[in-house]
Amino acid sequence: MNPSPHEARAKRGSRNRPALSRCITVGVDEFADDHWGKKPLLSPADSLESDFSDLFSSEAVDELVSERGLRTPFMRMATEGQVLAKDRFTAPGGFGAEIADQVSSEKVLAEFAAGATIVLQGLHRTWPPIIDFTTRLVSDLGHPVQVNAYVTPASSRGFDPHYDVHDVFVLQIAGEKRWRIHSPVHPDPLADQPWSQHSTAVAREAHNEPVIDEVLRPGDALYLPRGWIHSAEALGDTSVHLTIGVSAFTRADLVAQAIAKTRADASLRSSLPLGLDLDDPDALADVLAETLADLVAAIHSDPVTPDAAAASLARRFTNITRPEPVRPLATVAGLARLDAASVVRWRRGLAGRVGASGDTVELTAGARRLSLPLVAQAALEQLLLGEATAVGELPGLDSDDAIVVCRRLVREGVLVLGA
Structure with missing residues (x-):
């Protein structure tokens, strides 16, 4: 198998x-x-x-400092552990670049x-x-x-x-x-x-x-x-x-998802007793014990599924990372020449998932959700492996269909041209 x-x-x-x-x-x-x-x-x-x-x-340091027009917060300075005020090392850039930082x-x-x-x-x-x-x-x-x-x-x-x-x-x-x-x-x-x-x-x-x-x-x-x-x-x-x-994802992130889902439980949204002395630990003891018991019950009765956890973490990952940059001009020029011999690959750093749904295949690529014909599933799974592949060699598609699929995915920023 x-x-x-x-x-x-x-x-x-x-x-x-x-x-x-x-x-x-x-x-x-x-x-x-x-x-x-x-x-x-x-x-x-x-x-x-x-x-x-x-x-x-x-040499790269000197180039960045002297020639690249860096602004704060892309640079800061410190002396003996104390960060310097930015006006100690910044100034306007002169005519046409008057920004002060x-x-x-x-x-x-x-x-x-x-x-x-x-x-x-x-x-x-x-x-x-x-x-x-x-x-x-x-x-x-x-x-x-x-x-x-x-x-x-x-x-x-x-x-x-x-x-x-x-x-x-x-x-x-x-x-x-x-x-x-x-x-x-x-x-x-x-x-x-x-x-x-x-x-x-x-x-x-x-x-x-x-x-x-x-x-x-x-x-x-x-x-x-x-x-x-x-x-x-x-x-x-x-x-x-x-x-x-x-910035590693942690077990606490999964715990937070489980607890967040319990907001749907009405008993956990109810108000604390009227007149409760919030400074008195003894007064809170019974309420806390009851609340924790209800929390555990709510987690067990409607648990976070692996699919939901994966989708949530994937959205967060997509929001705080940037995949491989694309080159707009070169990409448009390459699309005009794209044929069966062209080489494409999945864009590095772009999270992706493929799942069949009826007579279509659903592709999740970063924040995008695309529907394609079911016949494209094998090709998409091959592309997700990240290897550079000739368009005409993608499995499950003839050359004309492969060109159509790849042209769309390149335009959407899912694939990039070349090895």
């Missing part, structure tokens, strides 16, 4: 996640079992397949020379090599990703010991930076549980022996699960590193 498209994707993904594999020195399965969300992983450059010079460089290369030079750290934010939206890498990494991880760069002058400390509410991969691009990693004081923090809520405990833990105390050099990589306390200090020359933030 042939594997289903889902099984085929899972099997291929377990052994081939190329963007993720660039950042770790262990196998993908070992990383998933032993490190993801559990403990840090230090990956030295001499054990990785390639460095990160194709993604970013010191554009990055001023002269002001950046003055602040950087005085010891301030440059933070380039949202590089997954502004720097082409990182845009492409991020799209692939999102597909590998199945979670939203953002990328910032931290450019720290020699012997300067960027931010005080803290933890992040998202997982991070650190990729050292240039210079050297000493990282001190300490155990969590609040494991697996959620987005609304920042380190500042536990600042005393974080400061106390930062005085203990670190779990990792290492100098990262160009090509080295470090993975940190959310909640792990860290601080870093540049050594010698200017340090440039990428911080890849991963």
Whole structure:
């Protein structure tokens, strides 16, 4: 029996996640079992397949700061952990570009020379090599990703010991930076549980022996699960590193869906008793016990189904991630020439599902829902695997029908032309 498209994707993904594999020195399965969300992983450059010079460089920093017309919040600066006011490094851009919050290369030079750290934010939206890498990494991880760069002058400390509410991969691009990693004081923090809520405990833990105390050099990589306390200090020359933030979906997201569905239960929408003393725990005890019992009963009587959970998380994923960019002019030109020999593939980072419905097949692609003839189902399932395929070789369709289907999907931004 042939594997289903889902099984085929899972099997291929377990052994081939190329963007993720660039950042770790262990196998993908070992990383998933032993490190993801559990403990840090230090990956030295001499054990990785390639460095990160194709993604970013010191020259890229200068180009972004001096030539790309960046505006806040795509850049910020900090000194000894304190973020600078934006007017310290921004100014109007002159005739034809009078907007006041554009990055001023002269002001950046003055602040950087005085010891301030440059933070380039949202590089997954502004720097082409990182845009492409991020799209692939999102597909590998199945979670939203953002990328910032931290450019720290020699012997300067960027931010005080803290933890992040998202997982991070650190990729050292240039210079050297000493990282001190300490155990969590609040494991697996959620987005609304920042380190500042536990600042005393974080400061106390930062005085203990670190779990990792290492100098990262160009090509080295470090993975940190959310909640792990860290601080870093540049050594010698200017340090440039990428911080890849991963906003992982959590079990709490599934719990929230289950609880949200109970809003349909009338008993759980009823008012609390008249005159209840809300400051009295004893007065609330019976009401709380009854409410929790009703909550459990409501969850069991009308549970969240896997289909509903998947649809909800997929909508959220689509809203907070961006698939591979499309090129409007090149796409329109390519559509005019599209024939059976043309090569198409599924747009990277675009979530998709196929399901038969009567005499049609329903395609969900990101926020789009498209209906196509049922005969196109095998072709759509093939395209969902992500491999580049000649239009005329799609299963279940003759060449003319395949051209019609692919032309529509390219125009809709579901497929892209070329390998």
